[in-house]
Amino acid sequence: DKSKLDVIWTVHVEVRLSTKSRRRVDIIQGLVRDFITQNYDPITLPSILNGWEGDPTLASSVERIAISESPCPLKLLRLKEVSLEIHAYQPHETDAVEEYANGTPGRGGEENVLAASVCELPCKAWEGLWDGLIYADNIKLKLLDYIHATFVLSDADVDFNLVTWNRVVLLHGPPGTGKTSLCRALAQKLSIRLSHRYSQSRLLEINSHSLFSRWFSESGKLVQRLFSNIMEMVEDEDCFVVVLIDEVESLTAARAGAMAGTEPSDGLRVVNALLTQLDKLRYQKNVLVMSTSNLAKAIDSAFVDRADIIQYVDLPPREAIYEILRSSLCEFIKKGILQETTVPTLDRALYIESSNRNHSSASGTILPYSPENLASTLLALADKCRELPQAQQLSGRALRRLPVLALARYIGIGVSTSSTTSNLNNSRFQTNIRLW
């Protein structure tokens, strides 16, 4: 209908510049816009663009151009239906990490408490992290939309007494479901998306265990010092700061320790210090606090109360398992460990499945190789993972390990074929294993 035709979708284009690129960002953005307009109508969401290497300026400055995923239900959009937002970014080298120790020599020779580490964003290490995380229910886009909403509110100068938000997100769920990775990936994504507003972005990861579970009397001071560092960073309005508090349930441990222990006031003081500092941060536009927990029930209620979004991150569903296994296989193929093979995308696999539904295949038999059979086998494997009893269900971390165990099982029995396509240098592993 008419109303649908009038919708203009924002499409984010991420342009990764090479480390040596010295070109002005606005020039690159203009060239990318021209390139898309001339070559990509309609545009596919999400996709990686090719062919820009023909332009000498782009060829010498750009490494990758990607169209991001979008909440738009259509996967193919005409350019007249989209507003392109082009973000050009130059990732920092990975080792640009600063660490904050407590600064005082450990008692009786004990080591310093490492309270936090800071990393400049976007950084090379976390390129690809976002795309590799797969969830049900569009969790990733939901989080991005939430941040976007808080920016709209801040920009409009909405009265804090009438509408309140804290820019605090809490992700909870079973261990190994990618919560910490999602926080890092989101920080990286934001640093790219917000580069037109903030010339710098940083991720500060607070090491909750060392902050809360050790000497309480010192922890109070440590929290103060840490937050005064954060405040200093945040005062620079050109810098966007993401604060990650991992395993936030250790806060509660501090409070519980305070109730039961010999130094009751110290533990409470630490928790209160942290909450007070968090409250101060909410008035800053350029900060986002992300926290994770494996035990939502154990989190301090005062902290939970401050979170705008409390998102449960579950074990991967069937579709996510398929994608995790597929991306691992693709990496094996890319690095020459497995023979060149087409591993169908999830959409393709589901299509193959639905068209095969009427053709019953003999279960338990090994099917001859074809991309279709590979898709069916991987889907069947994903089903098997989901059918495991609750306590044995595989987390994303366990699934990422599965291909290693599978490889280990076959590597010794010489399923080797020609090693000419192998690009591995280590001769012990110069086995180009056939997938079939």
Ligand code: ADP
């Ligand atoms: P958590 O913080 O929930 O314990 P992590 O962020 O440490 O989990 O994740 C561990 C590893 O498991 C990550 O390196 C990631 O590659 C993988 N992983 C976990 N969940 C997923 C998922 N949903 N999709 C893809 N990879 C995942």
